[in-house]
Amino acid sequence: MELLSSYTFLIVAIGTTILSFAAGVIGTVSVIKGQSLIGDAIGHATFPGVILAFMLVGVTDTLPLTIGAIIFGVIAFFFIQLITNHSKVTLDGALALILSSFFGFGMALKSYVQGNPGFSNTQGIDDYIFGQAAYMLRLDVWLIIIASVASLLLFMIFYQQIRIYTFDPVYSSTIGINPALVNVLVLSMTILLIAVGLKAVGAILIVNLLIAPGVIGLLWSDRFNIVLLIAGLSGAVSAFIGTYISTAYAGFATGPSIILVMSVLVFISMMFGKRGLVTRKFNLRGDAT
Amino acid sequence: MDKDIIKVNDLIVAYDDEPAIWHLNMALKENSITAIVGPNGAGKSTLIKSIMQLIKPVSGEVWINGSKSRKALKEIAYVPQKGEVNWDFPTTVLDVVMMGRYVHKGWLKRPNKKDREIAMSALRVMKMEAFRNRQISELSGGQRQRVFLARAICQNAGIYIMDEPLQGIDITTEKLIIKTIKSLQQEGKTFLIVHHNLDTVEEYFDHAVIMNKSVIAAGDIQDVWTKENIDKAYMEMGAG
Amino acid sequence: MIEVLIVLIIASLATSILGVFLVLRNQAMTTDAISHTILLGIVLAFFITQDIRSPLLIIGAALVGVLTVYLIQLINQTDLIKNDASIGIVFTALFALAVILISRYADHVHLDIDVVIAGEVLFAPLNRIEVFGFSIPRALWQLGILLIVNGAFVALFYKELKVSSFDPKFAYVIGFSTTLIYYMLMTLVSITAVAAFDAVGAILVINFFVAPVLTAYLIVKRLDHLIYLTALFAVLNSTLGYLIGYNLDLSMSGATASVAFIIFTIVFLFKPDGYIVLKIKKRRQRKEFMHAMILMLMNEDEHETVTPGEISRHFSLTEPETKKQLETLEVEGYVTRAEDRYRLTVRGEEFTHYSRIKYGLKAH
Numbered sequence: 001m002e003l004l005s006s007y008t009f010l011i012v013a014i015g016t017t018i019l020s021f022a023a024g025v026i027g028t029v030s031v032i033k034g035q036s037l038i039g040d041a042i043g044h045a046t047f048p049g050v051i052l053a054f055m056l057v058g059v060t061d062t063l064p065l066t067i068g069a070i071i072f073g074v075i076a077f078f079f080i081q082l083i084t085n086h087s088k089v090t091l092d093g094a095l096a097l098i099l100s101s102f103f104g105f106g107m108a109l110k111s112y113v114q115g116n117p118g119f120s121n122t123q124g125i126d127d128y129i130f131g132q133a134a135y136m137l138r139l140d141v142w143l144i145i146i147a148s149v150a151s152l153l154l155f156m157i158f159y160q161q162i163r164i165y166t167f168d169p170v171y172s173s174t175i176g177i178n179p180a181l182v183n184v185l186v187l188s189m190t191i192l193l194i195a196v197g198l199k200a201v202g203a204i205l206i207v208n209l210l211i212a213p214g215v216i217g218l219l220w221s222d223r224f225n226i227v228l229l230i231a232g233l234s235g236a237v238s239a240f241i242g243t244y245i246s247t248a249y250a251g252f253a254t255g256p257s258i259i260l261v262m263s264v265l266v267f268i269s270m271m272f273g274k275r276g277l278v279t280r281k282f283n284l285r286g287d288a289t
Numbered sequence: 290m291d292k293d294i295i296k297v298n299d300l301i302v303a304y305d306d307e308p309a310i311w312h313l314n315m316a317l318k319e320n321s322i323t324a325i326v327g328p329n330g331a332g333k334s335t336l337i338k339s340i341m342q343l344i345k346p347v348s349g350e351v352w353i354n355g356s357k358s359r360k361a362l363k364e365i366a367y368v369p370q371k372g373e374v375n376w377d378f379p380t381t382v383l384d385v386v387m388m389g390r391y392v393h394k395g396w397l398k399r400p401n402k403k404d405r406e407i408a409m410s411a412l413r414v415m416k417m418e419a420f421r422n423r424q425i426s427e428l429s430g431g432q433r434q435r436v437f438l439a440r441a442i443c444q445n446a447g448i449y450i451m452d453e454p455l456q457g458i459d460i461t462t463e464k465l466i467i468k469t470i471k472s473l474q475q476e477g478k479t480f481l482i483v484h485h486n487l488d489t490v491e492e493y494f495d496h497a498v499i500m501n502k503s504v505i506a507a508g509d510i511q512d513v514w515t516k517e518n519i520d521k522a523y524m525e526m527g528a529g
Numbered sequence: 530m531i532e533v534l535i536v537l538i539i540a541s542l543a544t545s546i547l548g549v550f551l552v553l554r555n556q557a558m559t560t561d562a563i564s565h566t567i568l569l570g571i572v573l574a575f576f577i578t579q580d581i582r583s584p585l586l587i588i589g590a591a592l593v594g595v596l597t598v599y600l601i602q603l604i605n606q607t608d609l610i611k612n613d614a615s616i617g618i619v620f621t622a623l624f625a626l627a628v629i630l631i632s633r634y635a636d637h638v639h640l641d642i643d644v645v646i647a648g649e650v651l652f653a654p655l656n657r658i659e660v661f662g663f664s665i666p667r668a669l670w671q672l673g674i675l676l677i678v679n680g681a682f683v684a685l686f687y688k689e690l691k692v693s694s695f696d697p698k699f700a701y702v703i704g705f706s707t708t709l710i711y712y713m714l715m716t717l718v719s720i721t722a723v724a725a726f727d728a729v730g731a732i733l734v735i736n737f738f739v740a741p742v743l744t745a746y747l748i749v750k751r752l753d754h755l756i757y758l759t760a761l762f763a764v765l766n767s768t769l770g771y772l773i774g775y776n777l778d779l780s781m782s783g784a785t786a787s788v789a790f791i792i793f794t795i796v797f798l799f800k801p802d803g804y805i806v807l808k809i810k811k812r813r814q815r816k817e818f819m820h821a822m823i824l825m826l827m828n829e830d831e832h833e834t835v836t837p838g839e840i841s842r843h844f845s846l847t848e849p850e851t852k853k854q855l856e857t858l859e860v861e862g863y864v865t866r867a868e869d870r871y872r873l874t875v876r877g878e879e880f881t882h883y884s885r886i887k888y889g890l891k892a893h
Contacts, residue, residue, distance in 0.1 A: 104786020251633030256625035
């Protein structure tokens with residue numbers, strides 16, 4: 001229990017918990033729209049942005065690297081839109097292409113940086129691929145808090161617009177909501193959260209924080225506001241427990257630990273949620289008698 | 290029934306280089322139930338979308354209640370086609386109907402008890418009261434259409450615009466929707482409805498707009514619903 | 530060094546031939562899932578064999594690849610979670626498990642996740658095998674066999690693959706087992722992914738599965754053409770990637786994936802009905818349409834002569850736009866000007882006649 005008051009643990013736990021709460025809430029929109037893997041493509045695609053930013057500033061400084069990640073997240077999304085809107089390539093194909101090409105580009109840049117004696121201290125870069133929560137600085141946590149709180153505030157302010165738009169885009173525009181604007185808003189929040197969360201969970205696994213909580217929420221409730229609340233909370237709880245495990249036991253990296261806890265919650269929800277497999281069995285039996 | 294509540298003047302709408310609506314003039318009589326009839330590709334949905342300002346026309350203008358501003362759209366309640374909605378969205382029947390109330394609220398205000406009552410009475414009209422806590426994905430096609438009409442009623446608008454509301458629904462719902470529309474007409478509401486089934490036009494509507502890119506005939510159902518006009522709309526153009 | 534290029538080419542051919550059917554079935558992101566989860570298979574097999582060079586590792590990895598597909602399908606069948614979300618959840622969970630297993634129990638052996646993801650094809654020739662007295666890279670031997678197997682699979686089940694990719698319902702009706710075909714395909718995908726990622730890394734494997742196919746898919750429609758063109762782009766991407774990687778001393782896999790995207794983008798933008806041509810065409814069409822509309826307006830009795838002001842009001846055009854349109858029309862002889870009023874010429878009147886027929890509008 002001593003651990004709970006340790007400085008490092010608190011820093012990391014605060015960061016991951018708040019991040020996962022915000023990502024859970026905002027990711028739910030994409031899950032409902034059937035676009036959850038966009039987060040995966042954008043997560044991978046931030047990698048070259050991180051390296052390019054490093055090449056420009058020469059140090060693994062959180063702020064410029066995060067900005068690099070955001071820029072490449074936006075570029076990736078722009079290409080996904082361009083390709084799916086103007087060719088017969090589907091979202092599925094476009095995501096796989098962007099994901100692998102952008103990440104590949106990042107790998108090429110990284111090999112250049114590592115083979116070039118002009119750059120030193122390149123170890124920090126790998127933290128952005130796999131996440132290295134233990135090395136999070138206070139600045140990293142501040143960034144996460146600012147981005148998460150800002151995203152959640154925006155989400156609350158535009159809650160009705162987002163809700164009506166997600167359910168019924170055409171109707172939303174007839175009552176004066178601009179669907180394109182709401183879409184951009186939700187995506188900007190997603191990209192922002194991915195960018196600040198890279199150091200905590202890494203580019204490969206961050207998509208889980210955007211999908212799993214929403215999935216859990218949808219398995220327990222059919223009211224949007226409650227789904228969001230459950231999503232946020234299950235994200236936060238998983239992050240806290242996951243961070244605790246990773247601090248207490250050697251060999252448990254933070255990102256993967258959070259995701260394993262989250263996966264256990266998904267499994268429980270699939271069994272015992274509102275329409276869960278076990279719940280279904282009981283209901284059937286109840287109907288029969 | 291003499292006032293024109295919507296006026297469309299010389300409307301031209303094109304998608305890239307394909308004219309969908311050509312020099313269209315029409316007027317919607319206040320307190321009428323008006324059908325929009327025409328073959329596929331005649332521009333019926335395009336007309337509705339232009340009135341709702343969802344599409345920018347190449348030329349021409351739309352007047353709603355003597356105004357061209359976006360605010361005038363508040364006077365219109367729109368009932369969508371089924372395919373436009375995300376049915377996996379986690380929400381209940383009552384919640385969907387309450388969405389109709391947001392037009393009257395500031396965006397930050399939460400719906401109050403009165404809004405709830407209005408929503409409940411709209412559900413009662415559509416005989417969906419018992420389903421109020423159902424998840425929308427569990428509803429049948431007819432029930433979904435009833436919910437959307439209830440949402441429109443909640444908006445408390447003067448004009449209802451509906452895109453094929455009777456497409457693919459059960460006969461009970463069809464009768465109920467028509468009955469509701471007629472009783473709303475008694476309250477002074479106006480209806481503009483894209484309609485597919487030519488057999489029921491005379492029974493359900495008192496006015497009609499027969500169109501194919503531009504208006505073939507429009508006005509009182511007795512005057513315009515002739516074989517000649519219908520043939521004109523459904524025959525290929527250009528030959529004549 | 531030439532061996533490196535050959536390994537790249539063979540790997541790209543063996544993967545992309547299956548990729549054709551993955552893309553057509555909208556299963557491209559499943560390769561993303563498989564490419565990540567095979568790491569778990571390698572770890573588990575390593576625990577059993579305790580030998581990083583054991584061929585069992587490949588089998589274990591392929592099994593977990595198939596298991597991933599099966600898990601995703603299983604979750605989809607419960608109807609509880611949307612398809613794309615279940616892909617995202619399954620692969621992240623299995624990958625997370627693999628990362629923890631490695632760092633907790635296998636930290637002392639050389640199982641570098643970084644190399645698994647990024648790959649290092651340069652090392653492929655170092656691991657050699659004797660075949661019929663010749664010493665060749667093990668990766669080349671494995672991928673070569675897989676290329677033959679995959680090619681034979683596509684040739685043998687061409688009809689079944691075609692029907693079940695384009696119209697699964699029809700395939701079901703006429704009695705193909707779409708499930709069997711699907712799992713055969715996905716098993717080969719897993720095995721090929723494992724063999725290829727050993728040589729080129731997980732990310733390039735995903736890229737090999739989809740990039741050449743998508744590029745070819747932009748150009749051709751017929752399935753057989755798609756397969757040939759895919760092979761062509763696979764070879765092109767690998768060769769260019771190899772040359773760039775070699776000359777600039779970059780990660781071969783990274784360079785190849787980047788090249789693949791550049792080639793896709795070039796085709797996307799510049800092909801005959803590509804983005805740029807369509808944009809130009811649309812602009813021209815819009816201009817022509819505006820011309821036709823102005824002329825048709827002037828063909829109406831009440832607009833026999835018009836001022837530029839009337840035109841710009843009618844079509845909500847800006848004044849310079851109107852001026853430009855009218856100038857063009859005047860130069861081309863469709864209208865004449867007297868003072869500031871324009872009227873149709875005979876040529877202009879003829880033009881409106883043809884426009885009406887072209888746009889399917891009734892005669893005035």
